[in-house]
Structures are given as C-alpha cells and as structure tokens.
Amino acid sequence: xxxxxxxxxxxxxxxxxxxxxxxxxxxxxxxxxxxxxxxxxxxxxxxxxxxxxxxxxxxxxxxxxxxxxxxxxxxxxxxxxxxxxxxxxxxxxxxxxxxxxxxxxxxxxxxxxxxxxxxxxxxxxxxxxxxxxxxxxxxxxxxxxxxxxxxxxxxxxxxx
Amino acid sequence: xxxxxxxxxxxxxxxxxxxxxxxxxxxxxxxxxxxxxxxxxxxxxxxxxxxxxxxxxxxxxxxxxxxxxxxxxxxxxxxxxxxxxxxxxxxxxxxxxxxxxxxxxxxxxxxxxxxxxxxxxxxxxxxxxxxxxxxxxxxxxxxxxxxxxxxxxxxxxxxxxxxxxxxxxxxxxxxxxxxxxxxxxxxxxxxx
Numbered sequence: 356x357x358x359x360x361x362x363x364x365x366x367x368x369x370x371x372x373x374x375x376x377x378x379x380x381x382x383x384x385x386x387x388x389x390x391x392x393x394x395x396x397x398x399x400x401x402x403x404x405x406x407x408x409x410x411x412x413x414x415x416x417x418x419x420x421x422x423x424x425x426x427x428x429x430x431x432x433x434x435x436x437x438x439x440x441x442x443x444x445x446x447x448x449x450x451x452x453x454x455x456x457x458x459x460x461x462x463x464x465x466x467x468x469x470x471x472x473x474x475x476x477x478x479x480x481x482x483x484x485x486x487x488x489x490x491x492x493x494x495x496x497x498x499x500x501x502x503x504x505x506x507x508x509x510x511x512x513x514x515x
Numbered sequence: 516x517x518x519x520x521x522x523x524x525x526x527x528x529x530x531x532x533x534x535x536x537x538x539x540x541x542x543x544x545x546x547x548x549x550x551x552x553x554x555x556x557x558x559x560x561x562x563x564x565x566x567x568x569x570x571x572x573x574x575x576x577x578x579x580x581x582x583x584x585x586x587x588x589x590x591x592x593x594x595x596x597x598x599x600x601x602x603x604x605x606x607x608x609x610x611x612x613x614x615x616x617x618x619x620x621x622x623x624x625x626x627x628x629x630x631x632x633x634x635x636x637x638x639x640x641x642x643x644x645x646x647x648x649x650x651x652x653x654x655x656x657x658x659x660x661x662x663x664x665x666x667x668x669x670x671x672x673x674x675x676x677x678x679x680x681x682x683x684x685x686x687x688x689x690x691x692x693x694x695x696x697x698x699x700x701x702x703x704x705x706x707x
Contacts, residue, residue, distance in 0.1 A: 488615075489614075489615065489649075489650070490614060490615050493614075493649075497648075497649040497650070502649070504648075505647075506649065507653075508614060508649060
C-alpha cells in the first residue's frame with residue numbers, strides 16, 4: 356500500500372488517533388478517533404504541506420447492526436495541492452454526538468445540520484443545532500435504516 | 516333553445532337543462548331572457564376562471580403546454596394566471612407537495628377569496644404518487660378541499676382539458692348555499 360503524503364503527515368502528527376487508513380486506487384481514507392476530529396481537521400486545514408481549505412462534503416452512514424452504528428464522513432479538498440482525502444469517524448448510537456467542525460470550515464454548518472436532521476447525530480458546539488430540511492415537530496430521523504418506511508408524520512398547520 | 520346536442524361538455528350542460536321559462540320569453544317577443552340568477556352567475560363563473568398556479572414540480576411543464584397556444588386553456592375561459600391569491604379563484608396545484616410546503620399551500624388557499632376551486636393536477640397532488648415517503652403529503656385533499664382530480668405523471672393536456680370541463684359542469688350546478696366554504700382546517704397533530 357502506498358501511503359500518500361496526507362496519510363503520512365497525519366500518522367506522523369496524530370499517531371494515536373488514526374484507527375485505519377487505506378489509499379485504494381488513490382482515494383486516501385483515514386478512520387480516526389472521535390475525540391480528535393476537530394484537532395485533525397484543524398491540522399489538515401492549517402498545515403503548510405496539506406492546506407485542505409475546501410470541505411466538499413460532510414455526510415453520514417448508518418451501519419445498522421454494527422457497533423459503533425454511525426459513521427460520519429468528511430470529504431476534503433486542497434485547492435493548492437489538488438489533493439483529496441476522506442476522513443471517517445465512527446459514532447455509537449448510545450452516545451450519538453461528535454465535535455462540530457464549524458470553527459474549522461464555516462461551510463460545515465448546514466452539512467452538520469443535515470446530518471443531524473436525517474441521521475440524528477448531533478454536533479457539539481454547533482452554532483445552531485436544529486433541523487434544516489424537515490420541519491420542527493417531525494418525529495425521528497428518516498435516513499436511519501430502522502426508520503419505518505410507511506411511517507406517517509403529523510401534518511403541520513399554517514405558519515404562525 | 517335551438518342548439519343541437521353536440522358532444523362538448525359545456526354545451527351539453529346547456530342543452531340538457533334549458534332555461535326555466537321559455538313561454539314567457541316568447542310572450543315578451545324574445546326581447547327578454549328569463550332565468551335564475553344562480554344559473555347566470557354560475558355561467559359567468561365557469562367561463563371566467565382566474566388561475567393561481569401553485570407549481571412545484573415537473574407537471575409544471577405540462578401545465579405550460581396546456582396553457583399555451585397548442586392546447587389553449589383560454590378557449591375555456593381560463594386564460595390569465597394571477598400570481599396573487601387575492602385575485603384568483605382557481606388554484607391549480609401542479610406537482611409534489613412536501614410536508615414542509617404544506618403550510619404554505621394552506622395559507623395561500625386561505626388567502627384566496629371565495630368562491631374558489633382547487634384543481635389537483637398530476638398524481639402527486641392527487642395522492643402523493645410514487646413518493647410514498649416521509650417527506651411528501653399523500654394527496655392535497657388531506658389539507659384543502661379538492662374539486663377536480665386529474666391523475667397522470669404528468670397528465671396529458673387532453674386529460675387536463677377534460678378535468679377542466681368537468682369542473683365547469685360542477686360549477687354550473689352550484690347553489691348559493693355552497694358558499695362560503697370557510698377557511699381550510701388545519702389537521703391536528705393527533706389526527707394523523
């Protein structure tokens with residue numbers, strides 16, 4: 356396996372935080388510990404040799420039946436070096452939160468709200484942790500694999 | 516009335532229900548028309564719809580087609596879309612309505628002045644269509660009263676015109692007591 360520049364730098368700087376890495380067909384991926392996500396993101400953004408200044412996507416996956424159940428995925432891009440990296444963090448259902456990366460990339464704001472809305476993973480220190488796509492009063496998180504497919508939600512009345 | 520019973524819906528209505536009193540009209544030399552005020556008002560209403568296009572999805576293209584010169588809803592007196600609900604009396608709900616849009620739909624409906632009618636255009640507005648999921652309202656009749664349902668994904672312009680003629684027939688039969696309908700109720704959360 357050819358470890359890339361990014362993964363080498365990460366392993367050098369955070370030796371205890373990297374759970375797993377791979378570079379399958381050039382897609383650099385690192386699975387990291389939940390506690391260190393913000394420090395790792397700040398490092399990826401600020402380090403002179405990496406400069407991942409563009410957070411392209413932030414999403415989540417529900418691995419129902421596995422433990423930890425959820426996985427939050429960050430897709431990062433460095434405009435300067437034309438490099439991409441994926442950072443993955445596993446989040447257990449019983450303790451369903453992770454540190455927000457809004458202080459690192461302000462654009463993560465709505466992505467994190469979307470993940471909260473549809474998966475129910477909440478983000479610590481997020482400036483406005485509430486639903487973004489669905490409405491207040493919606494019950495449950497519809498992209499969870501155990502969301503009942505035929506569930507009917509309460510209809511909402513006129514605004515105000 | 517000397518009209519032949521031709522196949523168009525609107526004329527059919529006219530020939531099946533001739534004006535109430537032909538004899539007095541003849542006695543008065545044909546210079547006077549006697550009818551019921553209700554019929555005259557309904558006749559005026561059914562040929563003078565002002566649409567409010569509540570268009571949310573791909574059915575909108577088909578609505579443009581039916582409103583355009585080829586199929587031409589103007590022939591049936593429904594030429595002019597009004598983009599203010601205050602000036603409209605026919606709400607065309609064209610496309611998928613999500614739960615998040617539902618309050619807006621009800622609010623716009625309640626802002627229209629009566630008499631007013633609702634046209635569910637396309638299967639999504641009729642029943643939610645294949646969007647049987649957490650985000651989509653399963654038919655706008657769960658929110659507001661609907662007069663005409665035209666299914667189809669999207670409906671052909673001929674279907675829309677047929678639905679439109681049916682709406683005209685419905686309007687022709689209305690009574691004073693049918694109005695006002697009042698504001699559309701909001702479904703309480705514990706009812707669904």
